[in-house]
Amino acid sequence: MIRALIIDDEQHAREELEHLVRATGVFEILGSCTNVIDALRKIRTEKPELIFLDIEMPALNGFELLAMLEDELMPHVVFVTAYNEYALKSFEEKTLDYLLKPVSPQRLLKTVNKVRDMIRRGDPPRYQAESLSHIPCQFANRVKFISPATVDYVYSDVAGIYVVTHDGHFFTELTLRVLEERTALLRCQRQYLVNPERIDEIIFFANGLGEIKTRAGNTLPVSRRYLRQLKVSLQL
Amino acid sequence: MLLMFELLQQTAVLIVVAYLFSKSPAMDYLSGGKLQKRQLLFLYVVFSLFSILGTYEGLPIQGAIANTRAIGAVLAGLIGGPILGLSVGLTAGLHRFSLGGFTAFSCGISTTVEGLVGGLVYLYLNRRKQPEQVFHPLIAFATTLVAEMLQMTIILIMARPFTDAVALVKVIALPMICANSVGAALFMSMVRDQRRVRDKVGALFSSKAFTVADRTLGILSRGFSSETAREMAEIIREETAVGAVAITDRSEILAFSGIGADHHHAGNSVVSKWSKQALFENRVVFADGFNENFKCPLVDNCPIGSVLVVPLQVDQEVVGTISLYEPKTKLFLNINRSFGEGLATLYSHQLLRSRFEEQKSLLVQSELKLIQAQVNPHFLFNALNTIMAVVRKDAGQARELLLQLSTFFRTNLKRSQDIVTLEEELAHIGSYLEIEKARFGERLFVYQQIDPVLLNLQIPVFTLQPLIENAIKHGVAHLLDHGKVWVRAYCETGFVIIEVEDNAGNYRPPIEPQGLGMRLVDRRIKNIYGQEFGLTVACVPHEKTLVQIKFPLDKEILDDSGANH
Numbered sequence: 001m002i003r004a005l006i007i008d009d010e011q012h013a014r015e016e017l018e019h020l021v022r023a024t025g026v027f028e029i030l031g032s033c034t035n036v037i038d039a040l041r042k043i044r045t046e047k048p049e050l051i052f053l054d055i056e057m058p059a060l061n062g063f064e065l066l067a068m069l070e071d072e073l074m075p076h077v078v079f080v081t082a083y084n085e086y087a088l089k090s091f092e093e094k095t096l097d098y099l100l101k102p103v104s105p106q107r108l109l110k111t112v113n114k115v116r117d118m119i120r121r122g123d124p125p126r127y128q129a130e131s132l133s134h135i136p137c138q139f140a141n142r143v144k145f146i147s148p149a150t151v152d153y154v155y156s157d158v159a160g161i162y163v164v165t166h167d168g169h170f171f172t173e174l175t176l177r178v179l180e181e182r183t184a185l186l187r188c189q190r191q192y193l194v195n196p197e198r199i200d201e202i203i204f205f206a207n208g209l210g211e212i213k214t215r216a217g218n219t220l221p222v223s224r225r226y227l228r229q230l231k232v233s234l235q236l
Numbered sequence: 237m238l239l240m241f242e243l244l245q246q247t248a249v250l251i252v253v254a255y256l257f258s259k260s261p262a263m264d265y266l267s268g269g270k271l272q273k274r275q276l277l278f279l280y281v282v283f284s285l286f287s288i289l290g291t292y293e294g295l296p297i298q299g300a301i302a303n304t305r306a307i308g309a310v311l312a313g314l315i316g317g318p319i320l321g322l323s324v325g326l327t328a329g330l331h332r333f334s335l336g337g338f339t340a341f342s343c344g345i346s347t348t349v350e351g352l353v354g355g356l357v358y359l360y361l362n363r364r365k366q367p368e369q370v371f372h373p374l375i376a377f378a379t380t381l382v383a384e385m386l387q388m389t390i391i392l393i394m395a396r397p398f399t400d401a402v403a404l405v406k407v408i409a410l411p412m413i414c415a416n417s418v419g420a421a422l423f424m425s426m427v428r429d430q431r432r433v434r435d436k437v438g439a440l441f442s443s444k445a446f447t448v449a450d451r452t453l454g455i456l457s458r459g460f461s462s463e464t465a466r467e468m469a470e471i472i473r474e475e476t477a478v479g480a481v482a483i484t485d486r487s488e489i490l491a492f493s494g495i496g497a498d499h500h501h502a503g504n505s506v507v508s509k510w511s512k513q514a515l516f517e518n519r520v521v522f523a524d525g526f527n528e529n530f531k532c533p534l535v536d537n538c539p540i541g542s543v544l545v546v547p548l549q550v551d552q553e554v555v556g557t558i559s560l561y562e563p564k565t566k567l568f569l570n571i572n573r574s575f576g577e578g579l580a581t582l583y584s585h586q587l588l589r590s591r592f593e594e595q596k597s598l599l600v601q602s603e604l605k606l607i608q609a610q611v612n613p614h615f616l617f618n619a620l621n622t623i624m625a626v627v628r629k630d631a632g633q634a635r636e637l638l639l640q641l642s643t644f645f646r647t648n649l650k651r652s653q654d655i656v657t658l659e660e661e662l663a664h665i666g667s668y669l670e671i672e673k674a675r676f677g678e679r680l681f682v683y684q685q686i687d688p689v690l691l692n693l694q695i696p697v698f699t700l701q702p703l704i705e706n707a708i709k710h711g712v713a714h715l716l717d718h719g720k721v722w723v724r725a726y727c728e729t730g731f732v733i734i735e736v737e738d739n740a741g742n743y744r745p746p747i748e749p750q751g752l753g754m755r756l757v758d759r760r761i762k763n764i765y766g767q768e769f770g771l772t773v774a775c776v777p778h779e780k781t782l783v784q785i786k787f788p789l790d791k792e793i794l795d796d797s798g799a800n801h
Binding site for chain 2: 009010011012013015016019034035056059082083100101102103109142
């Protein structure tokens, strides 16, 4: 059985796909998600092997979900879309497969075979997440998009990950790892990322530690471990 | 009696001179209205010569001259006013004085006075706001009569010896008074006739031009084809009475009507050198049948003798010609020549206009197609997907949705007219909304608040659809839940407002192509109703997007619907 997750914002579409997928008898359905944030959480907890992913969804679309996922959590992806004249070609290259709504059972079977083969061979998911063009941050009952260029720094504490900009601190579902991998932000300490464009000065202490002053006047700690990486990245 | 006859004979000579004068460009000066200095000077010279001629033509009698000098002076006064009259009178008078005789002085004076009399009548008539009356022959007759009687009186008073003067006046008074008065009246009547002929020709020409324009422009607006060309050629020939009329495009004869139609056929290619010249050199070509003969390139015994070919052009580009032909037996009238040229200019403008109209309507058509095309793929496949899921649970609802879907596409496909009622447009988006509500379930609520008075409001087709689509596709579809769309129509201080509001507040002005549909809506409304109407967008991010369309409030709608309800 292949552990699969269905992600679609429309109830009828979800139900229909669930029905078809179940009928193949190949999948264990871990659940259905109605939006990207839901899906992100579910993927982290359930770690599905395959996701059926709708592209057009409220707030965040299917591509954005993938950009928000850590590489080691990346499942195989089958896009499900009603119609997208521009993107279909690139889906074919980048993803395992794509299905068009309404989905025909015969077409689904082909996909099933493909997926089974790949998983049996142990092929890694083919989808390469692109860099993040914006960082989704939950904000009351909606999602705020922050451009990485406007970020001063990012930190994690017990409550979660926060993105700091001129406008304040914003909670995000993304991990520091994803932010480090998919944006230009640099790790300066286990719990901190800094925007290199925003660094005002770096102070080196005798004990091998350091401190970064950002242009906005914030002070960030630099650990011994990341100071070396930082120097390489900044070509110091 | 003999003297009277001889004077009348001389008058006849003067009349001949007057006739020639009336045919000359000087006639333009006698068109009534105020005269300019140059014109006055010209008239002064002409009438002075005329008057002096009257003296030379005169018969020596009893040491004096029986003459028709008075005509020039009086007419000068009548036509040009007291100053011109006085000047001509004085000039002719001085000339007479220089010839000598016992009445030399009195005649000199009296001629001056006669000019003044004409001028005074001119002043009198002008003051009575009847300046046209100076051209009345009876006025000329009466004025000259009085002037001549004055002259006789002056001779009696001033000429010495008195007995001679009395004897002279006895002989010349009646013939001179009669001959001069009749001469002046005849002169004036000739001038007046000439003016009438000119006016009549002008009026005839204008009315003919208007008739032809009126009858043919409508035809031309249907397009420049052999069918419309045939109708136009018939009408032009009928109205101008020229021998034949041909209309060609760049390569072939579209229509030929009139003499020579037995061998000049529509569909033949353009072969005559005159037509080719007009086509390729883009200029009017004229073979007058006199200096240059039209030679038919097809048959030797073609009855056509002269031709005028005028190019028809659109945007500097020659698209065809209009040719007027006259038979060898007839002269090509100048009037028809200028007529043909004017007509071609008019048609060129009309062609440009219809090309513009055509492109404009093509644009609107393709824009409409675009709006229709915009909706199709996403909406259709999502709708079908929804219905497939619904079929499993509720076949009745699925059937209902399929009906809505087919209704929506049917109206979408067959909406070819430009204007529909608000009610029709609402019905159309109604089907669309039913399907979207089924698709989004609890995520979409639609509220309609329509003033029933406005259901008959005429609006451009597809006005609401792009707004609703945007509100859903780019608005509430991006909300996780509780998406709301309001559709409202109401009257507000002389306007009708139709608005669509959503609670997503996602509107971003510069993003393409989602603004395309709305821009087209705006443009169409501004085109139809004017710049002060059209579409405005107000967006409060994350709160609402409000798209409003402002229409003029047509009182009739209110009245009509008031009567209906």
